[in-house]
Amino acid sequence: MDVLADALAAMRAGLPRSARTDVRAPWGLRFPEINGMSFHVVVRGSCWLLPTGDRSQPxxxxxxxxxxxxxxxTHALADQPGTPLTDFDPVLSDPASPIGRVELDGxxxxxxxxCGAYQLRRFRAHPLMAELPEVIYIPASRGAHPGLRAAIDLLGSELENARPGGAGIVPALVDAMLLYILRAWMDDHDSESHGWASALLDPAVGGALAAIHSDPARRWTVQDLSATVGLARSTFAERFVRLVGTPPLxxxxxxxxxxxxxxxxxxxxxxxxxxxxxGYASEFAFAKAFKRELGVAPGQYRRAVAPTDTAPSEKSLVRANSRWTG
Structure with a gap:
């Protein structure tokens, strides 16, 4: 089981949205806050990223x-830091398409x-997400992160040269790019002594996480997990807590x-x-565990939950998840 892909799949709230953005100076685009992650790939030319609250350091x-x-x-992109901004408002030629278009002539x-967004649910986000920096900047360094570079090159080719099938290729590349970005970040942080980047790359702890994700219904014990990865129980338990921040069970x-x-x-x-x-033998045992973790009974949750990123008893839900966010 691929833990990283599994964690992202559990967080997804929809397909990535993106827009081919053709602009000529002077131009400035203001991007609203979104429920997920925003991304930008420069294919040709240059621009300035203007993070909210840090306009002095574009x-x-x-x-x-x-x-x-x-x-x-919220953030902005512009040809120069002082250029006036307009709202980013992509036009969709097909309402069902995840690809839009923005054009500003000058x-x-x-x-x-x-420019686009990965639609991800905030509620019960995987703890890996909390360890990411607020802004991940990956320059086009030759020889670094070849998988990501190949995806960006393919995206650039599709955007520069419109050909049949592009409407299917671009969304697939954008979707895969998030995993490439997270891989690149993990590769750049694999020397850290703790944290999820190290946990997923660690043979023992990563192997135990993969075992849990492969078969979450199994009645795992710490002894079972340690035997699966070939470590003594105490050594494995200490290593898991040090890297992941919480005990295996x-x-x-x-x-x-x-x-x-x-x-x-x-x-x-x-x-x-x-x-x-x-992994629960009875509905009662499951309901008890669910209420202890989320602060509300599963039947009540199912009746009350709305198709949004919020949930009933929000305070108790946030409190139940605070162990991951500090």
């Missing part, structure tokens, strides 16, 4: 550069970008309840069926 971006804003916060230099419960919460939103399966899917 970042210049060049062809092949990429930025990802973890919290989808007398100056041309810039081509792909605490993470197992958290992941089980994350699966259950998502299933309650998207399925009508009886609670006893759902209980067995996440």
């Amino acid at each position: 970042t210049q971006l060049f062809p092949g550069d990429l930025v990802l804003l973890r919290d989808g916060s 007398p100056g230099a041309a810039t081509l970008m792909l 605490t993470y197992l419960t958290w992941w089980r309840m994350t699966i259950a919460e998502r299933r309650l939103r998207h399925s009508s399966d009886p609670l006893d069926v759902l209980a067995r899917e996440v």
Whole structure:
């Protein structure tokens, strides 16, 4: 089981949205806060990233550069830091298409970008997300992160040369790019002594996480997990806590309840069926664990939950998740 892909799949709230952005100086675009992560890839030309609240320290971006804003916060792009801003408002030729278009004409230099967003749910976000910096900036360094560079090159080719099939290729590349970005960030942080980047790359702890994600319904014990990865129980338990920040069975419960919460939103399966899917022998045991973790009974949650990123008893839900966000 690929833990990184599994965690992202549990957080997704929809397909990525993106817009081919053709602009000529002078231009400035203001991007609103979104529920997910914002990203920008410069294909041709250059621009400045203007983060909210830090306008004194803009970042210049060049062809092949990429930025990802973890919290989808308000920000701006412009040809120069002082250029007046207009709202980013892509036009969709097809309302069902995840690709839009933005064009701003002017007398100056041309810039081509792909600007977009990954739609991710904030509630019960995987703890890996909390460790990401607010802005991930990946310059177009030759030889670094070849997978990501290849994806960006392919995106650039599709945007520069419109050909049949592009409407299917671009969204798929954008979707894959998020995993490439997270890989690149992990590679740049693999020397850290603790944290999720190190946990996923660690043979023992990463192997235990993969085992949990592969079979969350199994009645795992710390001894089972340590034997799976070939470590003594005490050594494994200490290593897991040091890297992940919580004991193995605490993470197992958290992941089980994350699966259950998502299933309650998207399925009508009886609670006893759902209980067995996440490793509980009875509906009662499952309901008790769910309420302890999320602050509300699963039946009540299913009845009250709305198709949004909020949930009932928000204070108790946030409190139950505070162990991951500090």
